[in-house]
Amino acid sequence: MIGKFFRKPESDQSDRVPPGQYLTKGFPVLTYGQTPQIDFQSWEFRVWGLAQPKTFSWSDFMALPQHDFTADFHCVTRWSKLDVKWTGIKVTDFMNLVEVAPNATHVMEHCYGDYTTNIPLEDFVREENFFAHTLFGEPLPAEHGGPLRLVVPHLYAWKSAKWLNGLEFLDHEELGFWERNGYHRRGEPWAEERYSF
Numbered sequence: 172m173i174g175k176f177f178r179k180p181e182s183d184q185s186d187r188v189p190p191g192q193y194l195t196k197g198f199p200v201l202t203y204g205q206t207p208q209i210d211f212q213s214w215e216f217r218v219w220g221l222a223q224p225k226t227f228s229w230s231d232f233m234a235l236p237q238h239d240f241t242a243d244f245h246c247v248t249r250w251s252k253l254d255v256k257w258t259g260i261k262v263t264d265f266m267n268l269v270e271v272a273p274n275a276t277h278v279m280e281h282c283y284g285d286y287t288t289n290i291p292l293e294d295f296v297r298e299e300n301f302f303a304h305t306l307f308g309e310p311l312p313a314e315h316g317g318p319l320r321l322v323v324p325h326l327y328a329w330k331s332a333k334w335l336n337g338l339e340f341l342d343h344e345e346l347g348f349w350e351r352n353g354y355h356r357r358g359e360p361w362a363e364e365r366y367s368f
């Protein structure tokens with residue numbers, strides 16, 4: 172697959188490309204199943220489990236501080252895209268609105284379309300993580316997770332759930348969709364935490 176679309180990292184970028192990854196200039200779409208049809212009017216976002224249950228509307232998210240982000244994106248299928256430009260809301264700002272129980276240690280990300288992925292609480296609540304609604308200055312296209320997706324730059328992109336609509340707080344680790352199907356529990360690209368076998 173190397174050649175027209177995938178390039179060996181150039182030397183000045185190679186320190187940003189994790190082992191075993193190739194750069195792509197396009198932005199491939201990686202979805203298991205169909206892109207869910209989301210009616211914008213009824214869009215909502217819930218938190219539950221070991222957190223005070225709450226439902227957030229689109230305007231609740233828009234009322235939070237909006238930031239531009241530039242982040243590298245690493246898919247476990249070996250493509251990486253550098254300098255993706257997004258706009259959205261910091262996870263840390265959103266989490267100021269959520270009352271999490273002191274014994275919570277893990278989060279399950281839930282989505283429209285029933286995809287799930289698990290993440291330790293400390294990997295989730297990081298300054299550089301964000302909820303994105305805009306990609307390269309345009310409303311986030313449905314196939315890339317619009318209206319809202321999570322972006323967790325320091326882990327493989329399957330942790331960056333598209334069509335995110337809920338967070339379940341847990342006091343133990345449960346496995347999400349790909350993790351039950353052989354992907355690594357944590358997925359750190361610099362350590363090549365690709366698969367669990």
Ligand SMILES: Nc1nc2c(c(=O)[nH]1)N[C@H]1C(S)=C(S)[C@@H](COP(=O)(O)O)O[C@H]1N2
Pocket residue numbers: 198199200201202203204245246247282283284286314315316328329330331332333334335
């Ligand atoms: N809801 C949902 N989120 C998802 C996925 C998915 O299938 N469903 N695929 C994951 C994988 S494997 C990757 S690499 C990225 C791909 O994001 P993209 O399609 O915007 O490139 O989304 C992640 N988030």
Ligand SMILES: [Mo]
Pocket residue numbers: 201246247248328329
């Ligand atoms: Mo992926």
